[in-house]
Amino acid sequence: MLTKLRSFLIRSIKNKKLNVFGLFFLLAFVILVLSKLSKQYTETLTVGVNITNLPEDKILTSKDETVLKVRVTTYGFNLFGSYFYDKTVPIDLKNDAYVYNDTYVWLANRAMSKVESQFGNSFEIESIQPDTLFFPFGTLSVRKVPIKLNSSIAFASGYDTLKGMVLVPDSIKIIGSDTEIKAINYVETSELSLLNIKENINTTISLELPEEVSTLKLSQNDIVVTAEVQKFTEGTLEIPVVINNLPTDIQINYFPKTIKVSYEVSLNDYKSIKPSDFKIECDYLEIEDANKSYFTPMFKKVPTNVKRVKMKQNKIEYIITE
Structure with a gap:
């Protein structure tokens, strides 16, 4: 028991000495820091800019981030504090810049008083680099362009959509400089990826x-994509061939007189499809002008509620009998 007590007392004494040493070390460090911060320093600070007073019918066309290198002289306390709050420099395009060849030109010496007021009296501004900033601009215009769907869509077996993907709206207004919007012919969506759709x-x-x-800029940032998905099946019909002109x-005698046509249709409309809903024609002028030995049949009428319509034969043979 006595041995344990003695060990505890020795540890306590040692810890006390360590705490006293740490206190003196901390005080010395604080004094050192205060002496450093009380001195004057000349440093270069990187600051951003805040554009103001841009006319409503104008838009800046530069995409580069604009920063200024401001060389200042101040006490360490002020310099240390500057790292904890924003010192963005305001640039008034109306009062601090002039226009040259569709570009606002900002001169640091003309705006020096505003920069100094932004930093405060405790900072002495030595220099500003660059001393000239250029802000190219364009006249604001509006143009309406179509929307292009970027999609990867896979329907489940036997399922499909008759009218395809419907975009609401299907066009959009783009707003920007007249020179830039002329290069835009459409606006694309983000990728829409859907699998096994039923x-x-x-x-x-x-x-x-x-x-x-x-x-x-866009008049809106998103759209709605819809599609009516149905169960589809394949149908086939014999459609008569008509010779025109x-x-x-x-x-003439031609054969075959009918062509088998395949198509896909929703189960709901399957029974409503009739041969009279289709029309296949051949044009006599085709063989008269080109001296061909066969007609090329063409669809002249197809029901609106079917898709992937195909003829099983693409030639009509003929013989002139008189």
């Missing part, structure tokens, strides 16, 4: 502008 689609998707025209003094 149900109707109704989703919101964002619009994306190319990085090189990031100064442009046949001269009255010529008779």
Whole structure:
């Protein structure tokens, strides 16, 4: 027991000595820091700019971030404190800049008083670099362009959509400088990736502008994409072939007289599709002008509620009988 007590007392004494040493070390460090901060220093600070007074019908076309290197002389206390709050320099384009060749030109010496007031009386401004800033601008214009869907969509087996993907809206207004918007022919969506689709689609998707025209704005930032998804099946019908523009003094015999047509249709509309809903024609002028030995059949009428319509035969043979 006595041995344990003695060990405890020895540890306590040692810890006390250590605490006293630490206190003196801390006081010495504080005194050193205060002596350093009480001296004057000349340093270069990097600050951003805040553009003000840009006319409503103008837009800046530069994408580069603008910063100033401000060389200042001040006491260490002030310099240390400057790292904890923003010293963004305001640039008034109306009063502190002039226009030259569609560019606002800002001169540091003309705006020196505003820079000094931003830093305060405790800072002495030695220099500002660069001493001239250029802000190219364009006249604000509006143009309406179509929206292009960027999608990767896979329907489940037997399922499809008759009308395809519907975009609401299907076009968008782009707002920016007249020179930049002329280069934009459409606006693309972010990628829409859907797999094994069996149900109707109704989703919101964002619009994306190319990085090189990031100064442009859109009248809205997203659109709605919808699609009516149905169960589809394949149908086939025999459709009669009609010869057009046949001269009255010529008779021909052609074959086949009908062509088998395949198509895809929703199960709901399957029974409503009839041969009369289709029309296949051949034009006599085709063989008269080109001296061909066969007709090329063409669809002249197809039901609006079917898709992927195909003829099983793409030639009609003929013989002139008179």
